[in-house]
Amino acid sequence: MKPPPAAQAAPVVVAFAAAWARPDLPADAWWRGVTPLCDDGFARALRTVDPARVPATRVTGRPVATQGPSGGLAVYEVATDAGTLTVTVAAVEGRWVVTGNDFVRAVS
Template sequence: MTPMCDDGFAHSLRTVDPARVPATRVTGRPVATQGPAGGAAVYEVATDAGTLTVALAAVDGRWVVTGNDFVRAVS
């Protein structure tokens, strides 16, 4: 994952225990909620456990992930 992330976000991912990630699969196509424009974009991705929001930025001619958020589905 590190090559697809900016340095700060890649560093924070090193502390994530994969066993604690609630989602196991993507269930829908990414939907742009912002941009891509002005060097930034935000996408929401449906998963089997809720919605993953992914923030991206254009850095040195490529898009990299700068952050994320996850909202669990209410059952």
């Protein structure tokens, strides 16, 4: 199967960041929002996240690629109202899926 177009990676990152930055949602609703964008293993790991502990409430910037997308892997940084969300995506079965994330709080 050929990899998905590189241009399709950033929209997946944007959708994930917007779904992730929703600490106001109940855990099940939050999880249903992020899961369709993730690979199975990462989706299972996100089951343990308490969305009330997610520090960001909104995305404030466009995704900036810090690696790729090439070779079926890409890493993006996305500015939020509380810091920088780093999202890793991989080409899996013809589409880009989120395989990991990290967050660095802004220093105020």
